[in-house]
Amino acid sequence: MKIMVGLAVIAGLYFGRAIFVPLALAVLISFILAPPLRQLIRLRINRILAVLLVVLCFFSAIFGLALIVGQQVVQLADKLPQYEQSLSAKIESFRGPNGEKSTFERASEVFRNLRQEIQEPNSKDEKLDLPAGNAKPQPAEKPLRVEVQEPEPTPLELFRRALTPVLEILANAGIVVVFVFFILIERDHLRDRLIRLAGSSDLQRTTDAMNDAASRLSRYLLTQTALNACFGIVVGTGLWLIGIPSPAVWGLLAGLLRFVPYIGAFIGAAFPLALAIAIDPTWSTALWTLGLFVVVETVTGQFIESVVYGRSTGLSPIAVLLSTVVWTWLWGPVGLLLSTPLTMCLGVMGRHMPHLEFLDVLFGDQTPLNPGQVFYQRALIGSLDQLVEQAENSLGRKSLLTYYDEIALSGLKLAQLDIRRGVLDIDRIQKIRDTVLQLVDELSDYDDITPKVPTNDGKEKPSSLPDLPSLTPRADRRSALNVVCIAGRGPLDEPIAAMLAQILVKHGIDATCQTKPSFFAATVPQAAFVCLSYLDVDYAPQRLRHLVLLVQRKLSGVKILVGVWGREGSVVPGEEHGIDASADFYALSLRDSVRTCLDMASGKKLRPVRPAPARMS
Numbered sequence: 363m364k365i366m367v368g369l370a371v372i373a374g375l376y377f378g379r380a381i382f383v384p385l386a387l388a389v390l391i392s393f394i395l396a397p398p399l400r401q402l403i404r405l406r407i408n409r410i411l412a413v414l415l416v417v418l419c420f421f422s423a424i425f426g427l428a429l430i431v432g433q434q435v436v437q438l439a440d441k442l443p444q445y446e447q448s449l450s451a452k453i454e455s456f457r458g459p460n461g462e463k464s465t466f467e468r469a470s471e472v473f474r475n476l477r478q479e480i481q482e483p484n485s486k487d488e489k490l491d492l493p494a495g496n497a498k499p500q501p502a503e504k505p506l507r508v509e510v511q512e513p514e515p516t517p518l519e520l521f522r523r524a525l526t527p528v529l530e531i532l533a534n535a536g537i538v539v540v541f542v543f544f545i546l547i548e549r550d551h552l553r554d555r556l557i558r559l560a561g562s563s564d565l566q567r568t569t570d571a572m573n574d575a576a577s578r579l580s581r582y583l584l585t586q587t588a589l590n591a592c593f594g595i596v597v598g599t600g601l602w603l604i605g606i607p608s609p610a611v612w613g614l615l616a617g618l619l620r621f622v623p624y625i626g627a628f629i630g631a632a633f634p635l636a637l638a639i640a641i642d643p644t645w646s647t648a649l650w651t652l653g654l655f656v657v658v659e660t661v662t663g664q665f666i667e668s669v670v671y672g673r674s675t676g677l678s679p680i681a682v683l684l685s686t687v688v689w690t691w692l693w694g695p696v697g698l699l700l701s702t703p704l705t706m707c708l709g710v711m712g713r714h715m716p717h718l719e720f721l722d723v724l725f726g727d728q729t730p731l732n733p734g735q736v737f738y739q740r741a742l743i744g745s746l747d748q749l750v751e752q753a754e755n756s757l758g759r760k761s762l763l764t765y766y767d768e769i770a771l772s773g774l775k776l777a778q779l780d781i782r783r784g785v786l787d788i789d790r791i792q793k794i795r796d797t798v799l800q801l802v803d804e805l806s807d808y809d810d811i812t813p814k815v816p817t818n819d820g821k822e823k824p825s826s827l828p829d830l831p832s833l834t835p836r837a838d839r840r841s842a843l844n845v846v847c848i849a850g851r852g853p854l855d856e857p858i859a860a861m862l863a864q865i866l867v868k869h870g871i872d873a874t875c876q877t878k879p880s881f882f883a884a885t886v887p888q889a890a891f892v893c894l895s896y897l898d899v900d901y902a903p904q905r906l907r908h909l910v911l912l913v914q915r916k917l918s919g920v921k922i923l924v925g926v927w928g929r930e931g932s933v934v935p936g937e938e939h940g941i942d943a944s945a946d947f948y949a950l951s952l953r954d955s956v957r958t959c960l961d962m963a964s965g966k967k968l969r970p971v972r973p974a975p976a977r978m979s
Contacts, residue, residue, distance in 0.1 A: 681709075
C-alpha cells in the first residue's frame with residue numbers, strides 16, 4: 363500500500379509539474395522574503411504595504427538582472443563570428459609540424475581502415491555473386507530520391523514560434539509573483555491550515571516541525587543566496603579582468619548553478635572556459651579562467667561556508683546527490699535548482715512525524731544506528747578494523763573508560779539480550795567474544811584521559827565526566843593492592859573483565875584478568891581485592907553466590923566487588939536485593955568499579971554496599 367501511495371505521489375509530481383513548479387518556486391521565494399518582511403512589520407508598516415514593497419523590490423532586481431543578461435547575450439552573439447580565426451588556430455595547434463598528421467588524425471585513420479577491413483568481405487561476396495552462363499549482369503535500378511520540403515514559414519509564423527516560449531516564461535513568472543504575494547499576505551492563516559491538516563491533536567509536535575522547517579529553510583536559502591551572489595560577483599569581476607566577453611552573464615549563471623550541490627560550480631565554469639578557448643589563440647586565457655573558478659570555489663566551499671553555517675542542511679551527501687537526480691527528472695532545470703531545499707523539507711517532516719520517520723532515515727545526516735548498536739553489529743560480523751576505527755573516533759572526544767562504559771558495554775548488553783532470546787549460535791557468540799578481546803588488546807596503548815575539545819571561542823570544553831585520579835607510580839603503591847578480575851561463566855563476561863583490568867593498570871593498580879577455571883586451577887595469588895564480572899546475573903544468580911563462596915574459601919578476608927553490568931539504576935548502601943551474594947561491594951559500571959578500587963588502594967575506609975532493585979536493560 364505504501365509503495366502504491368509513493369508511486370501515486372511521484373506520478374502526480376511529474377504530470378502536475380505545470381502547477382507544482384510555480385507553487386514550489388513561490389513557497390521558496392516566500393521563505394527568502396520572510397525575514398525582511400518581518401523587519402518591515404516591526405517598523406509598524408502595514409502588512410499589505412510591506413508585502414508590496416518586498417515583492418516589488420525582489421522582482422525588480424530579478425527583472426533588472428534579466429535585462430543586463432539579455433544585453434550581454436546580444437553583444438556576445440554579435441561577436442561570435444570574430445572568434446573563428448582563434449578556433450582555427452587552436453585546431454592547427456593539434457596538427458604536427460610541417461603539415462604532418464596529428465596523433466588524433468592518425469588514430470582516426472587507423473580506426474577508419476579497420477572499419478573498412480571489417481566491411482570488405484561483404485563487398486567481395488557481392489562481387490563474386492555473378493549470374494550463370496556468359497550473361498552480363500544487369501545493372502540494378504537506382505532508387506528514386508524523394509525529399510519532402512516544407513513551405514517557407516510566413517513572418518507571422520516565425521513571430522508566433524519566437525513569441526510562444528517567451529509568453530510561457532512570462533505566464534509562469536506572473537503565476538509565481540501572484541503566489542508569492544498571497545503566500546506572504548496569508549502566511550499565518552496558511553500555517554494554521556497546515557497544522558490542522560498535519561494533525562491538530564498534537565500541536566506541540568506539529569508546531570515544532572513547522573518552525574524547524576521554516577528556520578532551516580530560511581537560514582539555508584538566505585545564506586546560500588548571499589554566498590552564491592557573492593560567488594557570482596567575484597567570478598564576474600574576475601572574468602572581466604581576464605577579458606572574457608559578457609562577464610555579467612557568466613557570473614549570474616555561475617551564481618545560479620551553484621545552487622546545484624557539488625557539481626554546479628563546475629557546470630557554470632564550462633561555458634566561460636569554452637569561450638576563453640575560442641577568443642584566445644593561446645591557452646593562457648583558458649588557464650586563467652579555470653584557475654579563477656578553482657580558487658573561488660575552493661575558498662567559498664571549504665572555508666567560508668564552513669564558517670557561516672557549516673552546511674547544516676541535515677542531509678547526507680548521498681541523499682543530496684540522489685535527490686538532485688530525482689527532482690531533475692521530475693521538474694527539469696527548476697528541479698535541479700530546488701532539489702536541496704525540497705529534500706530538506708522532507709527530512710524535517712521525517713524528523714518530527716513518527717509515521718514519516720523513514721524519510722529522516724533515508725535523507726538525514728544522522729547515523730541511523732546509535733554507537734552501541736554499531737559496536738554490536740561490527741562485533742557480530744567480526745570486523746575488528748571497523749571497531750578500532752569507531753574506538754579511535756570516540757577517543758578523540760572521550761576517555762577510554764567512558765568509551766568502554768557508554769559504547770562497548772551498551773553493545774555487549776544488546777548481544778546478551780540476543781543470547782537470551784536464543785538467536786545467536788555458538789560460533790557467532792565465540793566470534794563476538796574473540797573480536798572484543800582483540801579490540802581490548804588493540805586499545806592497550808591508549809591512556810585513560812579525556813581529550814580537551816576546543817570550542818568556537820578558543821577555550822577548551824571541560825568533560826562532563828571528570829577523569830579518575832591515577833596512583834603515583836611507586837613500587838609500594840603498586841604492591842599495596844593486587845586486584846584480580848574474574849570473569850563469570852557467561853560467554854561475554856571475559857571481555858568486560860579484561861576491560862576493567864586494563865583500566866586499573868592504566869591508573870597504577872596491579873590487576874590481572876582470569877577466568878574462573880584458570881583462577882582456581884592455579885596457585886592462589888596474593889590478591890587483596892577481587893572483582894567478579896557478570897553481564898547477565900539474573901539468568902543464574904546461584905552461580906554468582908557459589909563463586910563468591912569459593913573466593914572467600916580460597917582467599918580468607920579478601921574484599922569482593924561484583925560488577926553487575928547488565929543492569930541500569932544506582933547502588934544504594936544497605937538495601938537488600940534478590941541477587942545479594944554476600945559480596946562487599948557492587949557496581950553497575952566500570953567507572954564505579956575503578957573508583958572503588960582506587961579508593962581501596964589509597965587507604966580510604968569504604969562502607970560495603972548492596973545493589974538497588976533494577977531490571978535488565
